[in-house]
C-alpha cells in the first residue's frame with residue numbers, strides 16, 4: 001500500500017501523538033539526571049522535583065515581599081493585556097476588513113496602505129511606542145494590536161473577496177442594500193473565518209506580549225521569566241514556558257470549539 | 273411580468289468582441305430559452321440583463337425604461353451554483369428576501385411580521401417540495417433540492433423577471449424532469465417573464481415559449497476575437513404556449529402578496 005493511503009486508527013493515532021512528547025520528556029530526564037549526577041548544584045537542567053518545588057513556591061505560597069501569589073498575578077496581568085489587545089484587534093479588523101473587502105472604493109483607498117503597514121516589523125516600533133505612550137499598559141497593548149491588526153485585516157478582506165460573487169449578486173436581486181449585504185451576507189460568513197485568522201495570530205500576539213513585558217514591566221509572565229533569568233533560575237523559567245504554552249494551546253482549542261459550535265454550517269463550506 | 277428590449281447591444285472586453293448586434297424584443301410573460309455553444313456569450317447576455325455588466329454599445333430597456341445599472345429586486349436570479357446562502361437554513365434562505373425588504377436597518381423580522389413571512393415561506397417550500405427540510409443547511413441538501421430552494425428564494429421576493437443560468441445543468445435526468453414540472457408551474461402561476469440559459473435543447477423546447485440561439489458567424493482562429501456571437505435562430509414554439517395563471521391554488525410570490533406590496 002502507498003504511504004499516502006496508510007491511515008493510523010484512532011487509538012494508534014493517540015499513541016503516535018503522545019510519542020514526541022514522551023521522547024522529549026525522556027531526553028530531558030536523561031540529560032538532567034546525567035548533569036545532576038556530575039554536579040548536584042547544576043542549574044541548567046533542574047530535576048522535576050526542584051521544578052515542582054519552584055512551582056509550589058510561585059503558585060501556592062504567598063510571596064512575602066508583595067503579599068500575593070506570583071504566578072497567578074503574572075498570569076492575570078499577561079492575560080489581561082492579551083485579551084484587551086486581541087479584543088481591539090479583532091473588532092477593528094472585522095470592521096475594516098469587511099469595508100475593504102466589500103467596497104472597491106475602500107479597497108482603492110486603504111488596501112495598499114494596509115499592505116505596506118503589515119510589513120513594518122512591530123518590534124522595531126516598540127521603542128517609539130515606549131517613548132510616545134510611556135512604559136505603562138497602553139504601549140504593551142498597542143504593540144500587540146499593531147503587530148496583529150494589519151495581518152487580520154488583510155486576511156479578512158481577502159476572505160470577503162473570496163466569497164462567491166454570485167452571493168453578492170443574489171443578495172442584490174433580493175433587494176439588499178450595501179449595509180444589508182454587509183450585515184446579513186458578509187458578516188455572518190466572515191465570523192468563522194475570523195476565528196481561523198485569530199488562531200493564526202495567537203502566536204505573534206504572545207510573542208509581542210512577552211517581548212513588551214521583558215523590556216519594560218513589573219508584572220506578567222514575560223517579565224518574570226526575564227527577571228529570574230538573572231539568577232539562572234531554570235526551575236522557574238521552564239515551568240513558566242510550559243504554562244505559557246498550555247495557555248496558548250487552551251486558547252486555540254477554545255477558539256476551535258467555538259467555531260464548531262457557533263457555526264455548524266461552516267465545516268461543510270470549508271470542505272468544498 | 274415585464275417586456276424586455278435589446279437595441280443593437282454589443283459587448284466587448286477590451287479588443288475581444290463577445291456579442292454583437294443583439295436586437296431583441298421579449299414580450300411580457302414570455303419564457304425565453306437561450307442556447308448556444310460554450311463560450312458564445314450566454315452568461316454575458318444574462319449578466320447584462322441583470323445589470324452586473326453594462327453593454328459596450330446599445331441599450332437595454334425594461335418596460336420602456338433604461339435598465340438600472342445594478343442588480344435589484346425586479347430581476348431575480350438562479351445560478352448553476354452558489355445561489356443560496358450556506359450560512360442560512362432552508363427557511364431563513366427563503367425568508368431573507370422578505371426580511372431585507374421589510375427591515376431596512378437590521379434585515380431581520382421579529383414577532384408577528386416574522387410569523388406571517390414564515391407562514392408564506394412554508395407554503396412556498398411545500399410547493400417546491402422542500403417541506404420537512406426547513407431547519408437544514410443547504411449543504412445537507414442534494415443539488416436538485418438546492419436549486420428548488422434557490423427558486424423558492426427568488427420567487428419569495430416577487431421579481432418581475434427571473435433569470436436562470438443553466439440552473440438544472442448539474443442535475444441528473446430524473447430529477448431534472450421533476451424540477452421542469454415545478455418550473456412550468458412557477459412560470460404559469462406567478463407573474464414572471466423568464467429568461468433561461470441552457471445547454472439542453474430538449475429542456476429549452478419543453479419549457480420555453482421562444483428559443484433563441486447565439487452563434488458566432490466567423491470561427492477561424494484569427495477572426496475569433498474580432499467578431500462576436502449574434503442571434504442566429506429565433507424560434508417561437510408552435511403551438512404557442514401561453515401562461516395559464518388561473519390554477520386552483522396559485523403559488524403566491526412576494527409580488528402577489530398585498531402585505532408585501534404595502535411595505
Ligand SMILES: Nc1ncnc2c1ncn2[C@@H]1O[C@H](COP(=O)(O)OP(=O)(O)OP(=O)(O)O)[C@@H](O)[C@H]1O
Pocket residue numbers: 285288290308309310311312313314315316317
Ligand atoms: N469579465 C470578463 N473579461 C474578459 N472576458 C470575458 C469576461 N467574461 C466573459 N468573457 C469572455 O466572454 C466570452 C463569453 O463568455 P460567457 O461566460 O458569456 O459564455 P457562455 O456562453 O456562458 O459559456 P458557457 O456555456 O460555457 O457557460 C468568453 O470567451 C469569455 O472568455
Ligand SMILES: [Mg+2]
Pocket residue numbers: 314315316437
Ligand atoms: Mg455560461
